[in-house]
Amino acid sequence: MSSEAEKSGTPRSKQSEDELKKLEEDYQKLLEDSQNLINERSYLETEIRTLKKRATRLDDEVRLLKTPPLIIGHLQDVLDERTAIVRSSNGTVFQVALNQRLEPKKLKPGTRVALNQDTLAVIEVLHEAWDPMVSGAEMVEKPDITYNSVAGLDEQITTVREAIELPLLEPELFEKVGIIPPKGILLVGPPGCGKTLLAKAVANQTEATFIRMVGSELAQKYIGEGGRMVRELFSLAKEKSPSIIFLDEIDAIGAKRLDGSTSGDREVQRTLMQLLAELDGFDALENVKIIAATNRPDILDDALLRPGRFDRIVTIPLPDPKGRKAMLALHTSKMSTSRLQMKTLVEKTEGFSGAEIKATCVEAGMIAIRDKRNKISQTDMMEAVERIMVKKSTSGITSSPDALYG
Ligand code: ATP
Secondary structure: OHHHHHHHHHHHHHHHHHHHHHHHHHHHHHHHHHHHHHHHHHHHHHHHHHHHHHHHHHHHHHHHHHOOOOEEEEEEEEOOOOEEEEEEOOOOEEEEEEOOOOOHHHOOOOOEEEEOOOOOOEEEEOOOOOOHHHHOOEEEOOOOOOHHHOOOOHHHHHHHHHHHHHHHHOHHHHHHHOOOOOOEEEEEOOOOOOHHHHHHHHHHHOOOEEEEEEHHHHOOOOOOHHHHHHHHHHHHHHHOOOEEEEEEOOHHHHEOOOOOOOHHHHHHHHHHHHHHHHHHHOOOOOOEEEEEEEOOHHHEOHHHHOOOOEEEEEEOOOOOHHHHHHHHHHHHOOOOEOOOOHHHHHHHOOOOOHHHHHHHHHHHHHHHHHOOOOOEOHHHHHHHHHHHHHHHHHHOOOOOHHHHHO
């Protein structure tokens, strides 16, 4: 019996053992699956978080893209803490509301502001960052023009070096001796004789930033614009110091003050007042120097020439024979020429400016190239002189070699 039971029990226990094993295997598999599912879930959760972040970022981007543009204008007057008068970019003047969160001390006439498109309410004050597009100024960190590129102006170079270079490079000399160096100098002379060149050479020598502004750019017709540009110009110069401001055609804003009848005249006078205020407002020993240039010194307002402003006047005339010889030598030095009769060329170029002498050399080079020669001859130079003379008589005095080819 027992052996029978054993006989019959053995397969049963084997069967249950097998079942147990299978169950265990299933259980292990389930455990593995569940672990895999847990891993998958955490991976998906991370994925969701990343996608949510991306969606928020895209939402922000869409919101930003949908934001209506703000109009740029200028404050003209602040009436009270809630209202102001602004001039929008197209020149129309409006009375508008002020954003109450703006700091009142930042709201000064002439300040650049952003305006709501519909209501023109002042939304924010834009910082007075220098905007080259607005200012029309040209800036070069350290121009590559040296004194060697300026021919025939030895005396003028000496004066400019003493007045501008020395105070920038060795201000302690002036402090020790107890004299105040000039803040600026005025270069006077016809166009194309090297005023810009000289100013750039000083900037190169003193490793200063060269900032050039043309007076006519400052003679803006909108109220407050010219004054703001002058302010920006000086603050840029201080920021980039040591720097040299080169104010070309200063007569455009510095002409004698008459009883200005048009609002344009009055605006130009306001710009001049701002320039005078800026000139008076900085220390002569600061690392900013101003070189102004004009070919109409006769019409300049005396206020500009007072001590402490443009103290020194340096005349840069049309070159004399010695100057023309130096210029011809300089401009032909890098050209391939046969032996030139300098004396004749100097005589023939009487009345030429530096720019016209440069243009003559370039023209002679063009003649040689057209003839497929690689050396410039005396005949080329003489023909070039004739051509420049004709252009000079038809188009008036030229200040830039480019103008002759324009
Ligand atoms: P503007 O009054 O029109 O600004 P400018 O007197 O400043 O004229 P520059 O711009 O200095 O004239 O000169 C124009 C070009 O003429 C120079 O780039 C240079 O090629 C040539 N030039 C003028 N003067 C000289 C000079 N003294 N030595 C060498 N080159 C000169």
